[in-house]
Amino acid sequence: MLIIDKDACIGCGLCEDNCPFDAIAVVDGKAEVNDNCTLCGSCIEHCEVEALSIPRDESGAIDLSAWSGVWVYAEYRQGKLAQVSRELLGIGRTLADKRDTKLSAVLLCADAADVPQQLIAAGADQVYVVVDPALENFNDDSYGAALEDLARKYKPEVILAGATAIGRSFIPRVATSLNTGLTADCTQLAIGDDGHLHQTRPAFGGNIMATIMCPNHRPQMSTVRPMVFQAPEPDGSRTGEIIVEAIAADRLASRTRVVETVLTEGEQLNLAEAEVVIAGGRGLENEEGFSLVESLADVLGGAVGASRAAVDNGWITYPHQVGQTGKTVASKLYVACGISGAIQHVIGMKSSETIVAINRDQNAPIFDVADYCVVGDIFTLLPPLVDKLKERSGKE
Amino acid sequence: MNIVVCIKQVPDAKDVRLDPETNTLSREGVKSVINPYDRHALEEGVRLKEEYGGTVTVISMGPPQAQAILTEAISCGADEAFLVSDRAFAGADTLATTYTLAQAVAKAGKPDLVLCGKQATDGDTAQVGPGLAVRLDMPFVTCVKKVRTIAKDVLTLERMMDDGYDVLEVDLPALLTVVKEINTPRFPSLRGMRRARDYQITSLTAEDIGADSSRLGLGGSPTQVVSVFPPEKKGDRTMIEGSVAEQVDKLAEILFDSAFGA
Missing domain, CATH: 3.40.50.1220 (TPP-binding domain)
Structure with missing residues (x-):
């Protein structure tokens, strides 16, 4: 819960003015919090005398050093690589360089064609490819299990995906299965001096921007809107490693089946x-x-x-x-x-x-x-x- | 068929705006409503019940005042309503929220079908539906725009994609998130309003749902908001002033040049 240091509080009311939820008010010269509080932290941000804090239990933290590398989910449907995947390789490159680590793309499909080469030309150092007939059509069970299994095996520190119909559907599944955080619809991504991914998105009714971190869990996962980042010019001379992976058949079994795809x-x-x-x-x-x-x-x-x-x-x-x-x-x-x-x-x-x-x-x-x-x-x-x-x- | 619909109370989007002087959210006169997408989920649940039989149970996680939307849901055709409310839930991100909701859904019964709106208009994450399905070990389909048929524990439905739509079969039990195209929600009926007036909503606390407290609220949330700030403003801008005729002339010039110019 929100802790108010009554000795430090000067009753200035900045917290009250900046609370999006009407949850804090100055009563008799000191701030008081009520049940509306969502622990968003807006008041802490605005308090000039550091009278407010939200204590956190960090005991559940995992060994972060075991996780490295930046991954981009390469969305491939109906024989087309989504433009947003190229855009993500652009920002992914920046993040990977800052972390001094590799940038990898993950391709799940029934037929890879020349997509791995396209992904390398767009900036990937490595491409993990799973080719299986079960991946012919997008379905949450097979795609979710495949990405989850790869993430468990290789332990990337960051996974980025497009905030498309597909990304917004199965990426939350993967994050939940991996018991980690996911930030939707990011508009800015950066590696902070603390080494964590700083994910910025609109929040609280959309009129405020919020920067969100996932400090004690890995991977750090984000979906990103198309056309937010610039796609790099493809460089055909780039070389990279293509790693072919197989996923167990029972993990690719799906409880949903695509009967028909109608393109409009x-x-x-x-x-x-x-x-x-x-x-x-x-x-x-x-x-x-x-x-x-x-x-x-x-x-x-x-x-x-x-x-x-x-x-x-x-x-x-x-x-x-x-x-x-x-x-x-x-x-x-x-x-x-x-x-x-x-x-x-x-x-x-x-x-x-x-x-x-x-x-x-x-x-x-x-x-x-x-x-x-x-x-x-x-x-x-x-x-x-x-x-x-x-x-x-x-x-x- | 046992249908559970998850609904959320959100600030009415059309009332929320930024105070240009202070750059803070103006909360004056902001009403709380059922998340618009959840209305469609509720309507779909009630329609499926009417066609295939069964019950519709609504569940909301939120502060005590979220009772209001549950009462409204009863008046629109829901049979039972549960409010999952506890200060321990405060600060929950989507991971902690899906844990809490899954515990509550299990408490409320064994659903054949769980319906959610595709996202809530306050957070817009669209993560709770899929996350909840994982917790309940159910298949899920997001952005459903039409339920075609239910036969022998298999649902046939249409899901919106960026380039059109997919027709899918899904094994029950399953979770669906719905878009607005799926139906037009009804207004409360007189009979429904009478029932809602007398209906006692069941409140569930963290203890009632047998929750592990370390997985709730802020402590159970891997994501942390580290800063909030107003969106940046653009620098140079030109005001087009003058009489209507002058404004039209200048506008025509700018639009023509931008659309057809070099």
Whole structure:
């Protein structure tokens, strides 16, 4: 629990102001904690007189020195290596170099083709490959058991995976089986001076960033959103070691079976790879309002994006959602119309080259990430803007 | 069929925002609601019960005020409700949470099917469903958008993938996490509300679920939050000001150049 040193406490109230959960308050000049406390540590961070602490029992710590090497799970489905796996080899390289250790990729598949070479070209020193017909289609049981068994055998200190449908499904299984920590949707990764992996992700309703560590357990595991890190240019001259592993048949047996895979890539890929994205949020007020965004996208030849609010309200379907629980885009132009800019949304679009935000609330956080800010009414601005652009593209 | 639905109380996302002056979360007027994805899990549980028979038990781990969402779940068709609440749970990360929930699920009965929302909107980790399945030694499928059929202890369902969807068969007992596309949750019925009014929620403490205290809460959590800070702001930005006509002119220029320019 949270310990308050009443002698050190000066009753300044910084803890109260910074508690996201209304769990600490100054009563009679001293801080007092209540049942709402989640032990998030925000108050400790802000206390200037070190009056607050959360004692930890470190007795369960394992021998950390037995674990070394950085692993990247190489996601391979339908004959394609996921782009996020290349991106992870980029950041993985940085982490491995800092730790002075090897960077390895893990490939689970029914047919490896030339993927191990691709992974080496992208920065891996080693590739662990499991080829088995049981791995033909992604399923949590077989993939989870395979990665778990490899991790137990080779003891990597870090395992990174894409925060994709596949990664977000079976990586939590692996972490639970290995009895270790897992941090979802990291946006920054670094090795601290303490040698631990510092994993940063949005937290507490998404308006605060939190740095999370897993100091006494190994491996340290993270999932990372696509398009957060840069993929290195492939270097065909790199050499590396390919280690072929077999996993026991009973471990690959699955209680789930894929009967059919239906690919509906079109719409979704367009958004993730679109050069121009016009996105709308709560400020559009209704489906009719949202159609303004669609007409602007139309005239600019762009894809339509949306905040979670717009999707939740049913103005547009989920494949258009941009943000932490939707797509990540890195477009040339991103226009945010009536989107307040909660960090969950911002994470999905902040890598865009030029960001234009239109919002009637001048304090909307979207303006903090925008290059061009328009404080104004969408319904007044958008119709003449669409007309103007139509006129212009008609001329040229 | 014995169906267990795990639900979580979360702050209503649309109320949460950052105070621009102090850079802290403004908590004024923030309501607590059932995690939106969990509503769909509950609805699916009630629908499956209506079609295949059985009971729906809802379980929530949280502070005493999480009672409110359990009462709401009863009014929406759940049969039984358990609140798993103890100060010993504070600071639990997903690993400690799945341990706690698994102990509670075992206490509440032997489920044929466990349903969860795909993630909670406060943490957005999507880790509790799969982790809980491991603890219960059940197969699991995440992001289920449709349950097609249940026949002879085999479920056939559709799971969302990044590039489309997979059709899967799963052996029961199993755990599913669901997405919003799976159904449209119903409103509480009058009969349900009457039942909820008189229903006594069962409270379970760490002791009641026979938990090993070293695996609970902060102490049972391998991950630690070491710092929290506001998201960084972008440096240079241009305000487009003036009359509507002037703003439209400048905007048209910027959009046209960015979209079609060099």
